[in-house]
Amino acid sequence: MLSAIWEAEGLQTVGIVVLVCASIKLLHILGLISFSEDSVEDELELSAVRHRPEGLEQLEAQTRFSRKELQILYRGFKTECPSGIVNEDTFKDIYSQFFPQGDASTYAHFLFNAFDTDHNGSVSFEDFVMGLSILLRGTVQEKLNWAFNLYDINKDGYITKEEMLDIMKAIYDMMGKCTYPVLKEETPRQHVEVFFQKMDKNKDGVVTIDEFIDCCQNDENIMRSMHLFENVL
C-alpha cells in the first residue's frame, strides 16, 4: 500500500520536474533567457580571400614572359580561380582532370608545395607565373634546380630514398589501375633503386643537388627532354 502511494507521489514529482524543464527549454529556445554569459555567437564567416596580382609591368620584369603571354595566362588562371588564389584542393581538382585514369592527388600535392614557394598554403598568380617561367623559359640549370626542389619534400637539400619513393608512388598512382603490364607493388621501389644507382655517386644513400645536376647533365635523354616543352606557350 505504502509503495503504491510512493509510486504515485514519485510519478507526480517526475511529472512536475518534466514540466518545469520543458518550460525552461522553451523559454531558452525563444531567446527570452540565456544560460551562460559567453553565449555562442555566430562565427563571422571569413569572407573569401581575394588576391590581386602585382601589375603587369612588374610581372613582366620578374618573369621571362611577354605581356601577351601573361595576359593569356592570367585569363586562364582567373577563369578557374576567381578569387585570385589557388588552394590545394582546387589545385588537385584541376590537375586530376588531366589524368582521368589514375589518382593524381598525391603528385598534385607535391607539385603544389613546389609552386607554393612562400609556403602559405595557397598559390597566387605570382607564384604560378614564377614557376612557369622557370619551367618553360629557364635555363637547364634552373629547371633541374626546380625538379630537385620538387623531389626534396622536406626541403633540406637532400633527396632520401623515402622521399623519392613517395614521389615515385605518386607518379605511378597517376597511371591508375588499368595499365599494361599490370602495376605491381614493388615497381616504384625498383624504379627508385634504378634512380639512386644512377644519381647517387658517393653511395651515401642521399642525393645532393650537385650530384643530381651533375648526373642529369651527363644523361642525354634527360637533357633532351628538358627542352621538350619550350614551345608550350
Add this chain to the structure above:
Amino acid sequence: MAAGVAAWLPFARAAAIGWMPVANLPMPVAPAEKNKRQDELIILNVSGRRFQTWRNTLDRYPDTLLGSSEKEFFYNEETKEYFFDRDPDVFRSVLNFYRTGKLHYPRYACISSYEEELAFFGIIPEIIGDCCYEEYKDRKRENAERLMDDQEDNKDAKLPNMTIRETMWRAFENPHTSTMALVFYYVTGFFIAISVITNVVETVPCGSAPNQKEVPCGERYTVAFFCMDTACVMIFTVEYLMRLFAAPSRYRFMRSVMSIIDVVAILPYYIGLVMTDNEDVSGAFVTLRVFRVFRIFKFSRHSQGLRILGYTLKSCASELGFLLFSLTMAIIIFATVMFYAEKGSSSSKFTSIPASFWYTIVTMTTLGYGDMVPKTIAGKIFGSICSLSGVLVIALPVPVIVSNFSRIYHQNQRADKRRAQKVQKARLAKIRISKTGNSTPFLRSKRNGLFNEALELTSSTEEEQRLSKSTSLLESQHHHLLHCLEKTTNHKFVDEQYYQQSYLEAGLQNYPSRSPSLSSQDGVTGTCCTRRSKKHHTPLPNASAPAHIQPLTHTHTHQRGLQELSTIHIQPLSTRMGCKTFQEELQTTACEPTEMGFDTPLQSEHARGRGSTLELPEQPDHHSNHQHSHTPGDDS
C-alpha cells in the same frame, strides 16, 4: 576535358618536367604547333546582336558547331563575322557554356525552342548543370505529356480494321468513343449505386409487427432484396467477363487493382449461393457480406478524382508511414506513462497498458471522448502533454500529403517518380559515356599509330599533318602529356576491358569452368607474378609479340560491355623499334615471370575463342589468325 582546365594545359605540360629526371626512356616528340595563331577576338552576329569572344574559348569544345570548322559555313566575308540567324536570347546561354563550362537552362525560354537551339549548335542537353537540370526535366516532361494529350484527342477517330475485341476494350476504357460505350458506362454506374443503396437500406429497421421487436428491412422483405442483389451481381459478372474477354493482356488485367475489386465485390454472392443455411458457417457468411461494400470502389472507374486520390495515397506512402510510425511511438510512450501514473488511484479505468492505448489515441487526435479520464495530478500533467504533442505529431505530415495531392491533381501525372528514376539513370549513363571519352581518345589515337617511335626517328611532317587533322591541338597536347607519363613509368595505359581481360585470363587458366564476368574482378597486382609463374609457356618469336595484344578483336563479341569501348584495339608497338623498347621494358623490370605474362593472354585468349580448352599445338594457326585480323588495324 572541361573548359576551364584547357587553359591550364600549358601548366600541366610544364609540370611534366618534374618527371624527366626520373624517366629511363626517351620522351616522345611534342606535337608541333604549325601555324600558331595569336589569340584573336571573333565576332558572332546572332540575328543582329553581336557577341564577341576569344577564339580559344570556342575551341574548348571541338565537337560542337562553334568549336569546329563547321562555323566557317556561316562566315560572312564582307563583315568579317560569323552570322547566325537564330534566337539571340537563347544564344546567350549557349555562349556562356563555352565561357564557364556549365550549361544553364533559362527559365523564360520555351523548352522546345531551347532544345532546337541546342541541337543546332551541337550541344547535348544532358550536360545541363545540376542547378538547372531538374527544372529542365520537369518542363520537358510536362511538354511531352501535353503533346501526348493533344495527340490522344486526335486519336479518337475510329481506326479502321479493329477487331471486336479491340473495339470493346476501347469502349471500356474511353466511354466517350461511342454511344454504346456511354450507355454501358451509365448503366453500370447506376447499378453500382443501386447495389450500394440496397446494402445500406437492408439494415435499416423497418416497421415492425405490433408485438415483435423491430426488424431490419432485409429480414422483412428478404425476397425483394435477394432479387435486387441477384440482378446487380449478374450485371457485374457480365461486365467483368466482357472486360476479361476484351482485355489485350488477360494476365495483366486480372492482376490490376480494378479487376480485383470487381472480383471481391461479386464473390460473396456466389459463396453465399454455394453455402446453404448451414448453422456453423452462417457466421462466416455474414462476415462475407461486409465485402459487398467494396462495390463502392467500383465507382473509381467512373471518377477521375477518386483514382487520383488513390494514387496520391500510394505515392505518399513514405509520409504516411512516417506518420504512422511516429504516432505508434508516441502512443506507446504515453500509454505506458499514463498507466503507471494512474496505477495508484482507485477505480481507475487504466487497467493495463493496452487499455491506455485507447485513451492515448483519443487524446492525441484531440477527440476526447471522456470515457477514460486521468484522476491523479501526474496523470493530468502527462495527459495534457500527450494532447499537445498529439496535435504536433499529426499536423506535421498532413500538409505534405495535401501538397502532394494538389500537385498530382493539377498535373495529372502517372508514375512520375518511376519515370524520373529511369531518366536520371539514362542521363548519368550518357554523361558517363561522354566522360569516359577522356581516356578513349588517347587510346584510340594510340591505335592510329601516331605515337610510335618511328615518328620520333623519322619525324616525317606528313604524319604530323595527319595528326593535327584528326585531333585538335589541345587533344594532341594532352595525349602527348599522357604519353610522357607512360614513358616515365614504363607502363602503358590500357582500357578497362583489356585490363579485366588480362587479369581474368590469368584466373581463367586456373579455373577453366568459371565464366568470366566483367564486374567480378578487382586488380590485385601482387598476385599476378605468382600466378603467372605457374604457367607453361613456349617462347614466342619477337615478331609476334605485338600481335598478342589483340584479344579484343576476338573477345569483344563475348563481352556485354559498352559498345564504344569494345571497338578499341590496343596497338602498342607495331614497329621493330617498338619491339626493342619491349626488350628494354623486360630488362628494367626485375620480375621474371613478366616474360611469361605476354604469353598467357595469347593462350588464354585462344582458349576463350575456342571454348574452354587449351590447345597449344594450334598456336601457329592462331598466329596467322591474329595476323589476319591484325593487318586492318595495323596501319602506320
